[in-house]
Amino acid sequence: MQPLILPVLLASLWTVCTRAGDWCYQSQFTCDHQCNGPDKWNHANSNCGGKYQSPINIVTRKTLTDERLTPFQFNNYQQIFRGTIKNNGHTVVVGVPHLSTISGGGLPSTYKAVQFHLHWGKNGGPGSEHTIDGEQYPMELHIVHMKSQYNDLTTALADQEGVAVLGFFYEKSNSANRKYDPIINSLRSIKATNTNTSLLSISLTQLIPSEQNLTAYYRYKGSLTTPGCTEAVIWTLFENPIPLSMDQLRVFSELKFHDGNPMVETFRPVQPLNGRQVFRSGSAVILASSALLIATIATALGLSQPN
Numbered sequence: 001m002q003p004l005i006l007p008v009l010l011a012s013l014w015t016v017c018t019r020a021g022d023w024c025y026q027s028q029f030t031c032d033h034q035c036n037g038p039d040k041w042n043h044a045n046s047n048c049g050g051k052y053q054s055p056i057n058i059v060t061r062k063t064l065t066d067e068r069l070t071p072f073q074f075n076n077y078q079q080i081f082r083g084t085i086k087n088n089g090h091t092v093v094v095g096v097p098h099l100s101t102i103s104g105g106g107l108p109s110t111y112k113a114v115q116f117h118l119h120w121g122k123n124g125g126p127g128s129e130h131t132i133d134g135e136q137y138p139m140e141l142h143i144v145h146m147k148s149q150y151n152d153l154t155t156a157l158a159d160q161e162g163v164a165v166l167g168f169f170y171e172k173s174n175s176a177n178r179k180y181d182p183i184i185n186s187l188r189s190i191k192a193t194n195t196n197t198s199l200l201s202i203s204l205t206q207l208i209p210s211e212q213n214l215t216a217y218y219r220y221k222g223s224l225t226t227p228g229c230t231e232a233v234i235w236t237l238f239e240n241p242i243p244l245s246m247d248q249l250r251v252f253s254e255l256k257f258h259d260g261n262p263m264v265e266t267f268r269p270v271q272p273l274n275g276r277q278v279f280r281s282g283s284a285v286i287l288a289s290s291a292l293l294i295a296t297i298a299t300a301l302g303l304s305q306p307n
């Protein structure tokens with residue numbers, strides 16, 4: 001009797017752990033919940049095994065300054081709209097009226113906003129998708145745009161430069177960020193997957209740093225960070241993070257995946273660069289060092305003495 005048990009047990013584990021399912025994040029994968037984790041996404045869609053995938057780790061000393069990466073023009077970003085926020089089983093997503101656009105910023109065309117969503121950790125722990133010199137921030141906002149000539153994302157994704165995503169990092173702050181109250185408060189009503197609720201008045205401007213703080217950013221070409229992983233995205237990652245308190249960050253971990261487990265660590269691991277160059281805008285990184293240099297010179301010349 002004994003010798004039979006092991007093969008039977010192995011056979012049943014094998015079946016359970018290899019059954020193909022929907023894609024999932026690593027935090028969702030257990031032998032009881034058989035889904036395709038990030039290392040198997042290429043089974044769901046071969047694009048996910050491509051050479052130019054996102055997210056990536058940005059090594060700042062290997063970035064190259066590109067003077068063409070000028071400040072963005074944000075149009076109608078201050079437009080107040082009534083939106084629907086939805087728990088789609090992978091994230092929370094808000095559709096945006098296609099009236100808000102971006103241009104400049106070294107983009108080849110004007111792009112209009114389509115939706116925004118977030119990626120986060122567990123109770124305010126590491127959760128961003130992109131990392132900077134290996135540092136993972138607690139959360140990352142993606143505002144997804146498509147070239148203004150397109151009417152839907154599917155069409156835009158067929159164009160290698162069809163989609164532009166603006167990525168913003170979050171950092172823990174001591175006080176709550178009141179501009180995020182509408183979003184944070186709405187989360188309590190959409191804990192379950194496939195539920196939604198209205199945001200009565202919201203604007204993109206209120207969610208991101210002020211315009212003068214958006215001149216320092218990184219740029220590279222990559223993909224969507226969820227299946228189908230289409231390589232049609234011009235990525236922008238802003239250096240300046242958005243502040244949120246620990247309590248605000250924690251509320252995201254109260255959301256639930258389809259199976260009722262906490263929706264946590266909703267990020268794809270960083271992907272190989274495969275020879276891609278990451279660029280930085282003229283004012284990224286350099287800003288800090290030139291300020292320091294000027295301060296040093298001023299001190300040396302005795303210019304910084306209090307009057």
Ligand SMILES: *[C@@H]1O[C@H](CO)[C@@H](O)[C@H](O)[C@H]1NC(C)=O
Pocket residue numbers: 084086195196197
């Ligand atoms: C929101 O949920 C309602 C039902 O509760 C549904 O009719 C509607 O289509 C949903 N909206 C979105 C955008 O998912």
Ligand SMILES: *[C@@H]1O[C@H](CO)[C@@H](O)[C@H](O)[C@H]1NC(C)=O
Pocket residue numbers: 209210212213240241
């Ligand atoms: C935003 O910019 C202002 C002035 O340009 C500066 O005082 C402030 O520190 C910046 N905020 C952040 C978060 O960098």
Ligand SMILES: [Zn+2]
Pocket residue numbers: 117118119142225
């Ligand atoms: Zn995203």
